[in-house]
Amino acid sequence: MSLEKFDNEIYALTSAELKRQTDHLEMIASENFTLPEVIEALGSVLTNKYAEGYPGKRYYGGCEFVDEIEQIAIDRCKALFGCEYANVQPNSGSQANQGVYGALLNRGDKILGMDLSHGGHLTHGAKVSSSGKMYESFFYGVELDGRINYDRVADIANIVKPKMIVCGASAYARQIDFAKFREIADSVGAYLFADVAHIAGLVVAGEHNNPFPHCDVVSSTTHKTLRGPRGGIIMTNNEEIAKKINSSIFPGIQGGPLMNVIAAKAVGFKFNLSDEWKVYAKQVKANAKTLAEVLIKRGFELVSGGTDNHLVLLNLSDKPYSGKDADIALGQAGITVNKNTVPGEKRSPFVTSGVRIGSPALTARGMGEAEFEIIANRIADVLDDINNASLQAKIKEELKALAHNFIIYDKAMY
Numbered sequence: 001m002s003l004e005k006f007d008n009e010i011y012a013l014t015s016a017e018l019k020r021q022t023d024h025l026e027m028i029a030s031e032n033f034t035l036p037e038v039i040e041a042l043g044s045v046l047t048n049k050y051a052e053g054y055p056g057k058r059y060y061g062g063c064e065f066v067d068e069i070e071q072i073a074i075d076r077c078k079a080l081f082g083c084e085y086a087n088v089q090p091n092s093g094s095q096a097n098q099g100v101y102g103a104l105l106n107r108g109d110k111i112l113g114m115d116l117s118h119g120g121h122l123t124h125g126a127k128v129s130s131s132g133k134m135y136e137s138f139f140y141g142v143e144l145d146g147r148i149n150y151d152r153v154a155d156i157a158n159i160v161k162p163k164m165i166v167c168g169a170s171a172y173a174r175q176i177d178f179a180k181f182r183e184i185a186d187s188v189g190a191y192l193f194a195d196v197a198h199i200a201g202l203v204v205a206g207e208h209n210n211p212f213p214h215c216d217v218v219s220s221t222t223h224k225t226l227r228g229p230r231g232g233i234i235m236t237n238n239e240e241i242a243k244k245i246n247s248s249i250f251p252g253i254q255g256g257p258l259m260n261v262i263a264a265k266a267v268g269f270k271f272n273l274s275d276e277w278k279v280y281a282k283q284v285k286a287n288a289k290t291l292a293e294v295l296i297k298r299g300f301e302l303v304s305g306g307t308d309n310h311l312v313l314l315n316l317s318d319k320p321y322s323g324k325d326a327d328i329a330l331g332q333a334g335i336t337v338n339k340n341t342v343p344g345e346k347r348s349p350f351v352t353s354g355v356r357i358g359s360p361a362l363t364a365r366g367m368g369e370a371e372f373e374i375i376a377n378r379i380a381d382v383l384d385d386i387n388n389a390s391l392q393a394k395i396k397e398e399l400k401a402l403a404h405n406f407i408i409y410d411k412a413m414y
């Protein structure tokens with residue numbers, strides 16, 4: 001029995017999603033295309049196995065093979081980041097972060113993270129997230145030039161005296177200086193925690209500063225620039241912290257680990273450790289740079305004036321249309337992006353004055369600077385004439401033809 005025959009409703013929708021991913025240009029900065037081999041591991045019998053605990057210390061029998069799988073994932077993860085300890089069980093980036101807080105903080109402790117509207121993340125202390133409800137959260141942001149001012153962060157840290165400083169972002173186009181954050185954390189006796197979910201794929205290729213040895217603890221997702229399965233990881237060089245993190249994840253906030261996902265993480269890490277990975281990560285940056293250069297040439301303003309990583313943040317504050325309008329118009333032209341707040345945001349988070357555009361997914365399809373130049377010009381064409389539905393339809397057809405030159409998944413997979 002196949003999925004097609006057993007549940008045609010879900011099969012048809014999965015096929016429709018594959019077609020959407022094939023026909024459109026995926027430019028959400030946090031999305032990517034994982035390897036077919038990763039998908040194979042995700043869809044394996046490993047999903048049947050309960051394995052609460054850690055390799056060699058399980059609460060269930062029959063774990064001899066999943067023990068080996070999880071140990072391989074741990075060893076590859078440590079090799080990738082150059083660290084001593086790794087926990088590969090978090091089901092997501094948010095749960096990884098929750099696990100880190102649970103390990104090192106008590107309810108009510110102070111944390112200092114990057115403001116969500118300046119490019120931070122919900123789980124870095126936003127008041128609507130448990131990180132902002134369980135802990136007393138304070139924020140640093142970016143300056144008018146769109147960059148973090150480390151002297152300003154030091155001043156805020158000195159006033160707040162947080163127990164933990166969180167660095168890392170979800171919409172920041174510049175390198176994060178972990179060594180500077182270390183100095184600041186040391187000056188106030190705080191833990192330094194880096195969430196590198198967005199940049200991890202660049203970090204492990206040497207295309208971005210490594211948070212080690214500067215940070216006490218580092219978390220990431222595995223599905224963004226790392227191109228693995230959807231999930232989270234936590235790393236540290238400190239044995240005591242590692243023990244606390246293990247207990248904080250299981251039994252603290254999770255039960256049975258998703259062994260199929262852990263196997264898929266191991267497969268993804270194997271790819272991340274290859275020479276091919278370095279070529280990919282370099283191209284991700286080169287493509288984002290091309291995107292930035294063309295958009296600037298076409299008269300658009302970028303927060304921070306450019307990019308050092310995999311994304312650009314378009315500032316539409318001076319435009320008569322919002323981030324939401326731009327997101328919809330680009331979607332109609334076959335380009336998938338997301339509306340995003342910008343520093344000093346005046347519109348609501350549902351409307352916004354920005355659009356975040358990333359290069360990882362299209363780079364995974366094999367596109368290079370030449371394609372990104374075409375795409376950036378089409379983005380500018382759509383935005384310059386934002387109410388022109390027939391132009392959007394025409395561009396959609398042109399970009400679909402371009403996309404079809406870069407097929408990543410074989411239809412036979414489904």
Ligand code: DSN
Pocket residue numbers: 030093121170
């Ligand atoms: N939702 C992710 C992003 O888009 O950046 C972060 O978790």
